[in-house]
Amino acid sequence: MPHITLTAIDKIYDGEQKAVDNLFLAIPDGAFMCLLGPSGCGKTTTLRMIAGLEQPTAGEIRVADRTLDSVEQGVFVPPEKRQMGLVFQSYALWPHLTVQKNVDFGLRIKKIPSRERAERTEEVLSLLRIDKLKDRFPAQLSGGQQQRVALARMLAVNPSVLLLDEPLSNLDARLRLEMRAELKRIHDRWRTTIVFVTHDQLEAMTLATLVAVMNDGVLQQLGSPMEIYDRPANRFVAEFVGNPPMNYVARDDTSGPKVASSLVGYAASVGELADPVGAVGVRPEALRLSSAPTAVPPGAWHAPARVEAVLPTGASWTVQLRVLDGTFYLVSADPIEHGADDEVTCWTRASDLHVFDESDTRMTAYDDAVTASSIQVGSDA
Amino acid sequence: MPPEPPRGRFGRTKYHLAVARHEPTKLIGVLLAIVFLYLIVAPILSVASDAFRVHFGDHVHTGQEPGAWTGYYLWRVFRSDVSSILFWQPFLNTIVIAVGTTLFALVVGGAMAWLIARTDLPGRKWFSTALVVSYMMPSWTFALAWLTIFKNRRMGGRQGFLEAMGVQVPDWLAYGAFPTIVALGLHYYPFVLLLFGNALRRMDSQLEDSARVLGARRRTIAQRIVLPLMLPSLTSAVLLIFAKILGTFGTPYILGLPVDFQVMSTSLFQSIRNRQNGVAAVIALVVIVVGILVILVDSKILKEYRRFVTVGSKGSMDRRTKLRRWRMPALGLAMTVFTASVIIPIGVLFLSTIQRIPGRFELSNFTLRYWIGTDLDSVAFPRGVLVSGELYSAMWNSFRVVGLAAVCCGVLGLLVGYVVVRTSGTRLSSMLRQISFLPYLVPGIAFAAAYLSLFAVQRGPVPALYGTFTILVIVMVIGNLPYSSRAGISAMMQLGREPEEAAQVSGAGWWRRMTRIVTPIQKGALVTGIILPFISGLKELSTVIMLATSNTELLTTLSVNLVDFGYLQLANAVVLIIAAMAFVATYLAQRLTGSSLASGLQG
Ligand SMILES: Nc1ncnc2c1ncn2[C@@H]1O[C@H](COP(=O)(O)OP(=O)(O)O)[C@@H](O)[C@H]1O
Ligand SMILES: [Mg+2]
Numbered sequence: 007m008p009h010i011t012l013t014a015i016d017k018i019y020d021g022e023q024k025a026v027d028n029l030f031l032a033i034p035d036g037a038f039m040c041l042l043g044p045s046g047c048g049k050t051t052t053l054r055m056i057a058g059l060e061q062p063t064a065g066e067i068r069v070a071d072r073t074l075d076s077v078e079q080g081v082f083v084p085p086e087k088r089q090m091g092l093v094f095q096s097y098a099l100w101p102h103l104t105v106q107k108n109v110d111f112g113l114r115i116k117k118i119p120s121r122e123r124a125e126r127t128e129e130v131l132s133l134l135r136i137d138k139l140k141d142r143f144p145a146q147l148s149g150g151q152q153q154r155v156a157l158a159r160m161l162a163v164n165p166s167v168l169l170l171d172e173p174l175s176n177l178d179a180r181l182r183l184e185m186r187a188e189l190k191r192i193h194d195r196w197r198t199t200i201v202f203v204t205h206d207q208l209e210a211m212t213l214a215t216l217v218a219v220m221n222d223g224v225l226q227q228l229g230s231p232m233e234i235y236d237r238p239a240n241r242f243v244a245e246f247v248g249n250p251p252m253n254y255v256a257r258d259d260t261s262g263p264k265v266a267s268s269l270v271g272y273a274a275s276v277g278e279l280a281d282p283v284g285a286v287g288v289r290p291e292a293l294r295l296s297s298a299p300t301a302v303p304p305g306a307w308h309a310p311a312r313v314e315a316v317l318p319t320g321a322s323w324t325v326q327l328r329v330l331d332g333t334f335y336l337v338s339a340d341p342i343e344h345g346a347d348d349e350v351t352c353w354t355r356a357s358d359l360h361v362f363d364e365s366d367t368r369m370t371a372y373d374d375a376v377t378a379s380s381i382q383v384g385s386d387a
Numbered sequence: 388m389p390p391e392p393p394r395g396r397f398g399r400t401k402y403h404l405a406v407a408r409h410e411p412t413k414l415i416g417v418l419l420a421i422v423f424l425y426l427i428v429a430p431i432l433s434v435a436s437d438a439f440r441v442h443f444g445d446h447v448h449t450g451q452e453p454g455a456w457t458g459y460y461l462w463r464v465f466r467s468d469v470s471s472i473l474f475w476q477p478f479l480n481t482i483v484i485a486v487g488t489t490l491f492a493l494v495v496g497g498a499m500a501w502l503i504a505r506t507d508l509p510g511r512k513w514f515s516t517a518l519v520v521s522y523m524m525p526s527w528t529f530a531l532a533w534l535t536i537f538k539n540r541r542m543g544g545r546q547g548f549l550e551a552m553g554v555q556v557p558d559w560l561a562y563g564a565f566p567t568i569v570a571l572g573l574h575y576y577p578f579v580l581l582l583f584g585n586a587l588r589r590m591d592s593q594l595e596d597s598a599r600v601l602g603a604r605r606r607t608i609a610q611r612i613v614l615p616l617m618l619p620s621l622t623s624a625v626l627l628i629f630a631k632i633l634g635t636f637g638t639p640y641i642l643g644l645p646v647d648f649q650v651m652s653t654s655l656f657q658s659i660r661n662r663q664n665g666v667a668a669v670i671a672l673v674v675i676v677v678g679i680l681v682i683l684v685d686s687k688i689l690k691e692y693r694r695f696v697t698v699g700s701k702g703s704m705d706r707r708t709k710l711r712r713w714r715m716p717a718l719g720l721a722m723t724v725f726t727a728s729v730i731i732p733i734g735v736l737f738l739s740t741i742q743r744i745p746g747r748f749e750l751s752n753f754t755l756r757y758w759i760g761t762d763l764d765s766v767a768f769p770r771g772v773l774v775s776g777e778l779y780s781a782m783w784n785s786f787r788v789v790g791l792a793a794v795c796c797g798v799l800g801l802l803v804g805y806v807v808v809r810t811s812g813t814r815l816s817s818m819l820r821q822i823s824f825l826p827y828l829v830p831g832i833a834f835a836a837a838y839l840s841l842f843a844v845q846r847g848p849v850p851a852l853y854g855t856f857t858i859l860v861i862v863m864v865i866g867n868l869p870y871s872s873r874a875g876i877s878a879m880m881q882l883g884r885e886p887e888e889a890a891q892v893s894g895a896g897w898w899r900r901m902t903r904i905v906t907p908i909q910k911g912a913l914v915t916g917i918i919l920p921f922i923s924g925l926k927e928l929s930t931v932i933m934l935a936t937s938n939t940e941l942l943t944t945l946s947v948n949l950v951d952f953g954y955l956q957l958a959n960a961v962v963l964i965i966a967a968m969a970f971v972a973t974y975l976a977q978r979l980t981g982s983s984l985a986s987g988l989q990g
Contacts, residue, residue: 020812020813020814057892059892061406076398076402077398077399077402078399078402079398079401079402080397080398080399080400080401080402080405081402081405082402082406082409084409084410084891085888085892086409086891086894086895086896087894088892089894090892092888092889094885096885098883098885098888098889099886099889100886100889100890100904100908101886101908102907102908102910111895111903112893112894115893115894115895156889159889159893160893163893
């Protein structure tokens with residue numbers, strides 16, 4: 007049973023464009039849900055509406071059986087009665103209170119007896135490994151420590167939902183990795199529902215059990231990280247998720263670039279598609295190189311290519327390729343033996359292609375056709 | 388997709404009500420906006436309507452019924468036989484005074500700013516504090532000091548120092564335009580010093596350096612680079628002084644009265660004293676319109692310049708011009724300015740209160756009778772200021788009125804800031820911000836006239852407030868509102884709304900958030916927000932002179948009344964007391980909040 011449901015949520019700030027547009031979202035109990043999207047797409051707004059700090063212009067927000075907002079029915083539960091936790095991007099610690107008092111605050115409001123309060127505070131502080139800092143003021147803490155206090159402050163009251171707004175964006179790379187692990191540990195231990203906002207797709211992929219991709223206030227796709235990665239619902243999701251980004255060719259009616267028409271034609275014939283194909287994408291990891299066309303598995307798409315540059319990162323190799331008239335990127339876990347200006351053949355399997363129609367929506371007909379076809383086109387066999 | 392939720396008929400309204408019930412911020416904002424509209428816009432509308440309605444008693448002249456629409460007052464002020472006395476001469480005089488004072492302040496303040504900010508003047512740190520002291524004294528201190536020195540036989544009472552020493556002082560030197568310009572200039576030059584000095588300090592000296600590398604000579608650099616960059620701050624200082632002089636009352640009144648030298652503010656005051664309310668309303672309107680124009684021009688110029696003003700913080704190095712053999716003369720110049728603007732006025736005022744006959748330095752001539760005597764040869768004020776009831780009751784009144792006003796200012800400022808920041812992005816937020824800035828456009832004395840017009844009689848449920856302490860408190864609070872709300876908004880902006888929201892999601896209701904989170908964090912801002920209006924309120928004269936009555940005498944109005952009666956020594960003593968109180972309060976404020984003197988200079 008879904009824990010949090012957002013139904014037909016609109017949010018319009020004074021006289022501006024829609025910050026959130028007709029959003030439907032169901033977040034299951036115990037999920038680690040990530041709201042992913044470029045900055046300004048309405049993630050923070052959505053999170054603040056769930057917390058009750060911002061009011062939707064239309065729609066309904068429910069947690070379990072409880073209606074928190076319903077513009078149409080005139081129901082509103084104030085933030086202080088929602089029993090949620092919210093960690094702000096800026097941490098927003100109370101500068102006049104010590105770490106201990108910061109963490110203690112929510113418990114005091116709940117009128118918890120002082121002994122229990124002390125125990126609970128102690129527990130959360132040591133869970134986040136900041137028990138030694140409890141008498142310091144926020145100004146005396148480093149960024150990472152402030153982050154932990156902000157988290158501890160919200161965990162102390164044992165919220166039913168924990169909302170995090172880009173909590174890691176102000177940390178340096180090492181601390182960020184550490185806090186990611188910390189968050190995962192907290193989620194495993196407490197099984198609270200977590201809603202997490204980020205514009206960093208890697209963060210979303212590594213942490214979330216469920217990802218919602220947003221753009222311009224509109225939900226683009228909701229699914230597990232692997233679903234988002236393997237079957238992006240549209241061109242926006244396909245290009246936003248993945249690094250380096252997906253190689254992408256769009257059919258151009260007038261000039262008809264060679265690589266585009268080659269890929270589009272291949273996809274249309276393999277998928278036996280009746281509708282016109284708008285664009286085709288292939289992830290850099292799914293591209294392969296061969297020295298000659300003869301080495302390509304039967305049925306796979308292939309084209310002559312020239313190596314333009316090889317960029318080793320230590321763990322993998324990125325290759326910039328000139329494929330017919332287009333520039334593609336390829337990522338390989340194995341060492342690349344070719345050098346610049348080598349003439350090669352680049353190929354990929356039919357099942358690795360992402361095919362979109364003219365309105366940039368995924369053509370599931372193609373996926374179905376490829377999955378269904380008994381001859382595994384382009385399989386290594 | 389799930390089905391659309393069912394729609395209640397009044398759901399949306401019900402929803403907004405439910406939100407408002409839990410979140411009083413918007414409600415408070417709306418209430419504040421309504422109260423401000425009533426206390427700021429209504430008086431101005433009232434004075435505007437006064438200008439075009441026949442007043443009781445004028446129906447004989449106009450041949451119209453009282454209350455009818457009329458152009459009579461416009462005609463009287465602008466075109467009649469008396470219009471030269473009522474308006475045109477004061478108008479010209481105001482322009483002469485404003486231009487003269489501004490030039491004076493520019494020359495003195497600009498030179499001092501450059502010496503302090505960009506040269507190796509000895510003791511420049513000390514000067515940067517010492518030279519703004521004159522702005523902390525009541526503005527008409529200099530006028531009283533001037534009279535004490537230059538007063539001649541034209542005026543009754545004791546003569547000035549010079550006459551007492553046998554020097555004949557011509558009228559032009561004793562009264563009128565020239566002394567007014569000097570007295571106001573000495574009060575306002577710190578304004579230029581601060582604004583201009585700040586801009587000079589922040590100017591990126593790399594800009595100068597790059598010009599020098601390109602082979603530009605010093606004079607070229609000054610003309611082509613430094614001056615254009617400084618222009619916005621200079622124009623700003625000039626226009627602000629101009630606007631202040633428009634509404635200032637004490638100095639032109641004290642120095643102009645003996646020779647009938649009138650400016651707009653004193654002419655307005657006289658019209659009201661003579662119960663010519665229609666005429667007063669027209670003059671007040673003119674003052675308001677000119678004041679608004681000046682400020683609008685200022686903000687337009689600032690906006691124009693903001694495009695290219697790069698007085699950034701990055702490259703501003705502390706490079707100073709070496710004065711070399713001019714170092715001592717420059718020091719002498721700065722000392723002269725300090726002496727003229729601080730030591731002489733205070734010294735002269737003090738001397739005058741301890742001498743029987745001013746300017747005579749014999750031991751037998753010294754006396755404490757003006758402070759503690761009981762047998763002064765006057766009917767109205769037979770006792771020295773420290774032993775007369777008047778001083779203490781005025782002091783008590785000042786404390787009460789100014790204290791209450793200051794507390795209101797501090798609280799209101801933060802409340803406005805709170806609402807503006809919490810509702811940021813909404814129309815309410817920007818409207819509140821703009822309304823609270825409005826009084827800035829209205830020169831002090833015209834604002835008082837507008838208050839008199841609205842609150843002299845009972846209107847609806849609001850009783851006649853003229854002659855009460857309430858109206859003095861209100862006019863001080865509203866007059867200070869632009870500064871208070873600006874400070875409150877910036878304090879709240881700096882805090883942001885998130886700390887409070889964190890408390891909110893932790894379960895704290897509105898009242899608890901205010902008392903446990905917002906107020907404790909803003910303690911410092913609140914204290915500053917109370918002390919600053921207190922200091923400027925102690926010295927406030929222009930806005931209260933027309934609203935205070937004998938029952939609500941304040942220290943400032945007492946001092947001017949003493950001048951009216953010709954008791955210059957007593958007036959001087961009272962001004963010294965006001966200055967001392969302002970100094971002490973400033974010092975305490977500095978100790979308490981750690982803020983600098985410069986930031987305390989407002990109103
Ligand atoms: N208080 C506000 N007033 C007006 N517009 C706002 C406000 N907050 C956010 N917006 C606008 O709403 C859109 C979404 O903002 P936000 O939710 O903060 O994006 P994100 O968190 O995804 O970066 C942006 O275009 C932003 O400018
Ligand atoms: Mg955001």
